[in-house]
């Protein structure tokens with residue numbers, strides 16, 4: 001069975017615990033931008049994020065240029081934001 005999208009109320013409550021993230025794609029995703037000292041630091045962060053993502057079987061959409069990383073989290077199986085995105089965002093926050 002497909003995982004459920006968060007309701008608008010659930011999304012609002014989740015965002016209170018994720019002050020560095022913002023809602024995007026008209027409520028269907030969340031995003032956060034990161035800036036590191038250089039590419040090695042950025043890629044190290046991406047590597048640690050990739051390991052978390054693989055363990056959770058939940059994978060980010062992301063974009064990297066040199067020391068900048070932009071992450072968008074959405075649940076493809078739900079067609080929008082789910083508790084899996086919130087859980088991964090919290091884990092990513094703990095890396096930085």
Ligand SMILES: C[C@H](O)[C@H](O)[C@H]1CNC2=NC(N)=NC(=O)C2=N1
Nearest residue numbers: 057058059060074075076077078
């Ligand atoms: C089969 C596998 O469990 C699914 O395709 C997983 C993998 N990673 C995923 N990542 C994200 N972001 N959304 C998903 O729905 C998703 N589904």
